[in-house]
Amino acid sequence: MERSRFCHLTVDSVEKEAYVWHEADWKFSDEWHSHHMGQLIFVEKGVQYLHTPDRTYLLPTHHCAWIPPGLLHKTSAPVSPVYLRCIFLSKTADHQFFKELNIFHTPRVLREMILFTEQWSRLEEEDSLEFDFLKALIGILPLTFDTSLPLVLPVPRNPRIASMIDYLTENVANDIKIPDVAANFNLSARTMERLFKQDIGITLAGYIKLYKIIKAVELLSVSGENVKSVAIKVGYDSVSTFSNTFFNVLGVRPQEMIVA
Known part of the structure; x- marks a missing residue:
């Protein structure tokens, strides 16, 4: 053992x-x-x-x-x-x-x-x-120590919200539309947003953005892939949009996270 x-x-x-x-x-x-x-x-x-x-x-x-x-x-x-x-x-x-x-x-x-x-x-x-x-x-x-990196996701308490998050993570490579997610769970977008924020404290859009960036950091750390391929794998068609979003969340560019 x-x-x-x-x-x-x-x-x-x-x-x-x-x-x-x-x-x-x-x-x-x-x-x-x-x-x-x-x-x-x-x-x-x-x-x-x-x-x-x-x-x-x-x-x-x-x-x-x-x-x-x-x-x-x-x-x-x-x-x-x-x-x-x-x-x-x-x-x-x-x-x-x-x-x-x-x-x-x-x-x-x-x-x-x-x-x-x-x-x-x-x-x-x-x-x-x-x-x-x-x-x-x-x-x-x-x-x-300067500042703690915001590489953190809240854990859902509601099983229904946990199922939504599973759906989001399984579709991370796609351009996720909130109305489509809501329809998949037979909810209106407004009701789903309310339940989601009530359970984990952030909006669905905020969670999607944060999860995509965290998944991108994971891929940049272990896969040896370039920024473009990682951007595509987390659902960004535009590398510049991906890079700017990454910077806004973490304060560094994605290329700075690539492990040689």
Whole structure:
């Protein structure tokens, strides 16, 4: 049985204040869990989804996530392998950054510090150099963090809305028309919009746009495709429209997300 599948069990048994775990082929499961430590994740290769009871977050290649201690979550990945570099921390600074789940660009200084910690991966004994280095990393984190990327989708509570979202995701490559979606579920567009926003807090059009951008980030992170092919796969006929929408949502152009 793969040890990495049960990282929460292993980590919670470690008595150190900080624990490093780098895994070149992370094994995911659908188990809900939490850690008594906060978790910094850097995706070296691949792409990961983080699920909480009411949100789904995308963590792209070469980006970081901070998961605060005690937060119930599970993880998944659309393709494998996924190379994760994780640092678990039981003591952090009294800063708002450490109290929320954040997905963010990885500044170069932070990336190099994370890569440097590979020498301590799965080391369960105390090491003074590791302790001092990770203490410095804790201080660096809030200083290098700029803003959390809005790569997050609300999770529906209403099964009927969940069915609508399944329909939307299955038709992501199409130019989705709201009246057509409503007709598919025997609803008026106005009623469907009201039910949708009531359940997940955003409009149907807003959800469609956000889902298309998140799916595009996933494809750009793992497929090696160009911007044009990804634009088509998420339902955009115009590359410029796709690029502008992408920029308006994330603040970067899609070509900046392509992994070499």
